Every structure is written in C-alpha cells, then in structure tokens.
Amino acid sequence: MSAYVVGLTGGVGSGKSTVANWLVEQGAGLVDTDAIAHELTAPGGGAMAALIASFGADIATPDGALDRAAMRRRVFADPAARRQLEAVLHPMIRQVAEQRCHSDPAPYVLLAVPLLVESGAYRRRCDRILVVDCPVELQLARVMLRNGLSSAEAQAIISAQATREQRLAIADDIVLNASRTEDLHAPLCRLHTAYLAQAAEKAKANH
Known part of the structure; x- marks a missing residue:
C-alpha cells in the first residue's frame, strides 16, 4: 500500500x-470499511454466496441482500456464528480496503x-x-x-x-x-x- x-x-x-x-x-481520500461491508452484503454483493453457503438461505432477503436483523439475532445468540460471520466478511473487507487505499489518488x-x-x-x-x-x-x-x-x-x-x-x-x-x-x-x-x-x-x- x-x-x-x-x-x-x-x-x-x-x-x-x-x-x-x-x-x-x-x-x-476516504476508505470506509462499514461502507464496504454494506456493498459486500447488498443484493448480488461479493460476500453473499459465501454467507449463504455458511449460514443458509434464510439469512438473505428476497432480493438477495443480507437480512441484517436476522443475522444480528443469530450472532448475538451464538458467539460461534459471530466468529463464522467475521471469518467470511473480514478478509473480503480488508482486501477491498487495501485495494482502494492503494489506488486512491488523494x-x-x-x-x-x-x-x-x-x-x-x-x-x-x-x-x-x-x-x-x-x-x-x-x-x-x-x-x-x-x-x-x-x-x-x-x-x-x-x-x-x-x-x-x-x-x-x-x-x-x-x-x-x-x-x-x-x-x-x-x-x-x-x-x-x-x-x-x-x-x-x-x-x-x-x-
């Protein structure tokens, strides 16, 4: 970087x-990891296939985005689910953040x-x-x-x-x-x- x-x-x-x-x-320049997380879990977002494979189709909304309320309930009740979610999302967020920091002309x-x-x-x-x-x-x-x-x-x-x-x-x-x-x-x-x-x-x- x-x-x-x-x-x-x-x-x-x-x-x-x-x-x-x-x-x-x-x-x-600004690279916002929260915004990247939202992009990755939007309809058709880069993390959705991996999240559905990990947690099942019921964590997705009808349009294919992450159902945040359902996911929040799941990870709040189960620390293992939180770790699993982080294991899928965090490396992807870091990779996108690194690319954007590297290419930002500011x-x-x-x-x-x-x-x-x-x-x-x-x-x-x-x-x-x-x-x-x-x-x-x-x-x-x-x-x-x-x-x-x-x-x-x-x-x-x-x-x-x-x-x-x-x-x-x-x-x-x-x-x-x-x-x-x-x-x-x-x-x-x-x-x-x-x-x-x-x-x-x-x-x-x-x-």
Missing part, C-alpha cells in the same frame, strides 16, 4: 463521520475502521492513527438521540466496543469532539497540514 494511510476510529457516537467529511472536503487516505483497536491487521497498515474522542456520557446521549434507543440499549452497544482508554492508548493523534462542530476546525486544519507533509515525506522516501 503506497498511499499514506491515516487510520480513523472512535466509539459509536463520537463523531467519526463529521471528522471524515471535513477532511475529505480539504482533499483527503495525497493521503483516511481508512475509517470502527473496530481499529480490536483489529491488529488494520493497525499494521496505517501510518498514523487518529482517534475521535468524547466523554462516554456524551457518547451515550448521542447514541440514544440518534438511534432512538433506551439508555440500556445504548450502553450495551458502547460496552461491546473497545473502551475509551483502549482507543486513546493506540492513538497518534486525538481530536476531542465534545462541544460544537466549529470547534473541530482548528485542530483538524492542523492535522490536515501535518498529514500532507508526512505523506509528501513518505512519497519522497519511496522514490
């Missing part, structure tokens, strides 16, 4: 998309991976890791508001992810998103300038 890759992560509700969108507007690429902490494979591919951070109570409030969930449901989602401390431990750069979106612009501007310089250095070293 020759592109300069900035791994972007953060807990649910931290504001990763806000940060990614702003940096993309400045000229960064000066640097944001590789957005919600579970970056948990996944050593992605961390090895990143030149820098940018963590979007916010206090857990704010994260909880945002998830409840955005998804219409109860406090217990939102807490369950947050608890299933790496902790705030684990994310901060792997960060090269941290953006605190705890108040107004406008407050992000100055720190993001500094990071964008730094990433452009670091990407240019890497390109020079590789020639």
